[in-house]
Amino acid sequence: MGEILAFSPRPPASDWSANERGLLMLLTQQLAATYGEVDGVFGQTDSGDPWYVVTDANQDVLVHIARIDGQFVVHDAAVDMFHQVGSLWGALRQVLTSNIDDQGGVVVAFNPSSREAQSFLSLVIAVGLYLELRGVELGEAGRLNFENLPRVDDPAIEGVASKLIAALNLEADRTQDHPAASVAAGAVSGQVASAPPAKSVVVEGVAVETLAQGHDGLAPVQVSHLAQAEASPSPTPSASPDSAPQAEEAREGLYELTITGGGDIAAPGTGLTGAKYTMAGTSGDDVLVGTAEGDTIAAGAGDDYVDGGGAQKGQIDRIDGGAGDDRIVMNARVVASGSAGADTFLISANEPTSKAEMLLGVVLDYSAARGDHLAVLGRGQMTVVSTATVSDVLAVQGATLGEATASQVADVNTAVAGTRVGFDLNGDGAEDVFILLGGATTSNFKIGATIANDHAEVKVPLVGQASTADISGHAGDPPATTH
Amino acid sequence: MSRTAMNPAKAALTKSLRREAGRWLKAAREAAGLTQAELAEKTGLRYYTFVSQVENGLGRVPIEAQAVWAESLGLDPGPFARTLLRYYEPELHRLLFDGLAEEVEPIATERAAQA
Numbered sequence: 001m002g003e004i005l006a007f008s009p010r011p012p013a014s015d016w017s018a019n020e021r022g023l024l025m026l027l028t029q030q031l032a033a034t035y036g037e038v039d040g041v042f043g044q045t046d047s048g049d050p051w052y053v054v055t056d057a058n059q060d061v062l063v064h065i066a067r068i069d070g071q072f073v074v075h076d077a078a079v080d081m082f083h084q085v086g087s088l089w090g091a092l093r094q095v096l097t098s099n100i101d102d103q104g105g106v107v108v109a110f111n112p113s114s115r116e117a118q119s120f121l122s123l124v125i126a127v128g129l130y131l132e133l134r135g136v137e138l139g140e141a142g143r144l145n146f147e148n149l150p151r152v153d154d155p156a157i158e159g160v161a162s163k164l165i166a167a168l169n170l171e172a173d174r175t176q177d178h179p180a181a182s183v184a185a186g187a188v189s190g191q192v193a194s195a196p197p198a199k200s201v202v203v204e205g206v207a208v209e210t211l212a213q214g215h216d217g218l219a220p221v222q223v224s225h226l227a228q229a230e231a232s233p234s235p236t237p238s239a240s241p242d243s244a245p246q247a248e249e250a251r252e253g254l255y256e257l258t259i260t261g262g263g264d265i266a267a268p269g270t271g272l273t274g275a276k277y278t279m280a281g282t283s284g285d286d287v288l289v290g291t292a293e294g295d296t297i298a299a300g301a302g303d304d305y306v307d308g309g310g311a312q313k314g315q316i317d318r319i320d321g322g323a324g325d326d327r328i329v330m331n332a333r334v335v336a337s338g339s340a341g342a343d344t345f346l347i348s349a350n351e352p353t354s355k356a357e358m359l360l361g362v363v364l365d366y367s368a369a370r371g372d373h374l375a376v377l378g379r380g381q382m383t384v385v386s387t388a389t390v391s392d393v394l395a396v397q398g399a400t401l402g403e404a405t406a407s408q409v410a411d412v413n414t415a416v417a418g419t420r421v422g423f424d425l426n427g428d429g430a431e432d433v434f435i436l437l438g439g440a441t442t443s444n445f446k447i448g449a450t451i452a453n454d455h456a457e458v459k460v461p462l463v464g465q466a467s468t469a470d471i472s473g474h475a476g477d478p479p480a481t482t483h
Numbered sequence: 484m485s486r487t488a489m490n491p492a493k494a495a496l497t498k499s500l501r502r503e504a505g506r507w508l509k510a511a512r513e514a515a516g517l518t519q520a521e522l523a524e525k526t527g528l529r530y531y532t533f534v535s536q537v538e539n540g541l542g543r544v545p546i547e548a549q550a551v552w553a554e555s556l557g558l559d560p561g562p563f564a565r566t567l568l569r570y571y572e573p574e575l576h577r578l579l580f581d582g583l584a585e586e587v588e589p590i591a592t593e594r595a596a597q598a
Contacts, residue, residue, distance in 0.1 A: 047519070047520060049531075058497070066532035073530045355557065388516055
């Protein structure tokens with residue numbers, strides 16, 4: 001009676017083992033003999049299943065091999081054939097069989113006791129011993145299915161055998177890097193848009209008036225008496241240390257508005273369509289409302305309330321709450337950083353009217369541990385219905401809006417990973433809107449949790465003019481505007 | 484069976500553009516809230532690892548599959564294909580569209596009727 005071998009269950013999703021990598025590199029060598037210059041790339045899916053691709057010099061994929069749920073799938077692009085087999089051996093045989101030309105050789109019937117079969121099995125054992133001596137696991141090799149082993153009458157056998165011999169000298173190849181693993185990095189870099197000529201605007205003791213001439217962007221208020229000057233070499237005066245970076249941006253060509261003596265409301269805007277504004281709050285508890293254009297707002301210290309006021313197509317509002325427990329109004333075109341303090345990101349529970357409006361905005365540094373949380377702006381509530389890991393929140397925002405918005409976030413040049421949280425607004429269980437939270441994990445949000453209006457109200461002055469305009473608001477509404 | 488290889492500079496450009504395409508596709512998938520397996524299921528792929536492969540800049544989405552990919556990602560097929568053409572065949576894209584304004588942003592396409 002023969003020895004009873006323990007059953008080995010299918011391995012969980014994991015990267016290629018050293019044995020498998022060695023065999024796949026053999027395949028690559030074999031294909032190189034056929035196609036000339038080829039590249040082999042290892043990769044893994046977001047679920048952990050490994051794949052291996054061989055490309056030719058034109059970057060066309062020749063072969064795709066993957067291990068999915070313990071099964072090996074092979075797609076031979078050269079002949080567009082798909083196979084699913086139980087072992088990597090079987091997968092390799094499928095590829096090599098389809099890629100080796102019939103050279104009119106003599107077909108030898110398989111005989112396990114034949115010299116050819118014995119030689120082949122000796123090579124397999126030699127490779128196994130070699131890898132074992134190298135300290136790599138032999139789990140996969142130990143599960144070789146003899147039904148799937150290459151046969152002597154297989155036209156691929158000769159090539160496999162010769163390459164197995166070569167496997168005894170795999171030292172250099174085994175340390176091959178994984179190009180696929182580093183592809184995602186730097187997705188945002190290199191996309192910084194060119195800035196307009198340097199110009200700064202300094203505002204002191206400004207009077208806030210109604211917007212004399214409204215436009216489609218719904219600029220809420222207009223500042224009069226702007227003292228505008230060309231940028232000088234000296235730094236632009238700023239109200240708080242937090243505004244220093246903005247002074248630097250001004251030298252790079254951004255418009256800067258420094259609000260002094262604040263604490264109440266500041267609302268810049270000159271009607272320069274497409275211009276980028278920079279606002280800096282004070283060390284107090286500021287209420288900062290941006291324009292209908294893309295703004296950069298640094299609220300500074302204090303428990304601030306910041307509303308970017310919206311942005312035009314191709315623009316974003318870049319908001320930094322600074323220190324303090326800030327409240328930041330979110331929308332699809334907001335890229336916010338709460339910074340220090342327990343910040344509240346206010347999201348709308350209104351039904352979206354477009355695909356872009358499904359996005360509630362991007363937070364770059366969400367931290368539940370710090371006390372950051374979401375709250376509904378105004379009426380309504382929403383229920384968490386989905387969470388998913390996102391590798392680059394700005395890239396996803398850009399993809400959602402169809403614009404290279406990431407290039408406008410000049411202070412972020414690496415991918416910010418986080419979580420995409422989906423919400424149901426109307427109770428049908430389907431996702432209606434979602435938000436992108438850099439730094440958050442899926443465990444920060446439980447499916448079924450409710451987000452409501454639980455934030456402290458803020459008193460925002462209603463600004464209007466003597467006219468028939470009807471301004472009415474209710475608790476929790478965003479700042480009212482008129483024009 | 485050996486093929487004529489493109490010059491190294493062009494090969495490097497092709498590789499770079501494929502990676503950009505992969506990043507764009509990944510962002511579109513994540514924006515749609517789909518996993519790689521879910522996208523593969525929607526598009527009828529036999530093996531979902533192909534999604535990961537393409538997102539890593541290897542290979543390309545076949546032309547005959549681009550419509551169903553676009554639909555699965557909630558995008559309009561025309562702009563979707565045009566965007567991929569820009570990455571996969573930049574010279575052809577230039578000949579066809581150079582000088583023309585981008586008609587529709589692929590993912591920002593507003594389809595209020597579906598919202």
